[in-house]
Amino acid sequence: xxxxxxxxxxxxxxxxxxxxxxxxxxxxxxxxxxxxxxxxxxxxxxxxxxxxxxxxxxxxxxxxxxxxxxxxxxxxxxxxxxxxxxxxxxxxxxxxxxxxxxxxxxxxxxxxxxxxxxxxxxxxxxxxxxxxxxxxxxxxxx
Numbered sequence: 001x002x003x004x005x006x007x008x009x010x011x012x013x014x015x016x017x018x019x020x021x022x023x024x025x026x027x028x029x030x031x032x033x034x035x036x037x038x039x040x041x042x043x044x045x046x047x048x049x050x051x052x053x054x055x056x057x058x059x060x061x062x063x064x065x066x067x068x069x070x071x072x073x074x075x076x077x078x079x080x081x082x083x084x085x086x087x088x089x090x091x092x093x094x095x096x097x098x099x100x101x102x103x104x105x106x107x108x109x110x111x112x113x114x115x116x117x118x119x120x121x122x123x124x125x126x127x128x129x130x131x132x133x134x135x136x137x138x139x140x141x142x
Contacts (some may be wrong), residue, residue, distance in 0.1 A: 003047060005046055006042055006084070006087055008046075008087075008091075010044050011036075012036060014044060018054045018070050021070070022071070022072070032079060035058075038056055038058060041057045041091045041092075042056045043087045045084055053071035053080045054069075054071075055084035055085055055087075057091070057092060057104075065106065066104055069084060069106075077121060082118075086119070092104060106121065
């Protein structure tokens with residue numbers, strides 16, 4: 001794709017725009033800005049002046065969580081998601097010192113598991129891990 005480039009950055013407005021483009025909810029602005037500030041690495045794909053995809057890594061250097069992998073529907077199936085994830089994986093790989101290892105986790109959107117398997121991710125549970133689990137916490141009613 002001509003004029004497609006990756007930027008190791010992600011601003012709040014772009015974050016919101018791309019979340020909306022794929023039908024994801026927006027969090028309150030202070031929560032969204034805090035999440036971006038706590039991001040270890042973010043990458044945004046741009047087509048000319050239009051943001052078309054994003055992805056983030058959060059974590060501590062032993063465990064990374066791949067989050068917010070989103071590509072505008074009109075730009076999907078063009079390899080942009082792969083480029084975004086590969087950028088983050090390479091960044092995490094480059095930080096490793098001899099003898100170190102890191103595990104990258106993610107929660108795939110239903111039906112997108114083959115995409116992640118194609119990038120070397122394995123479904124759990126497996127021989128070494130139980131099933132992934134989650135719990136959602138809600139703030140107080142206003």
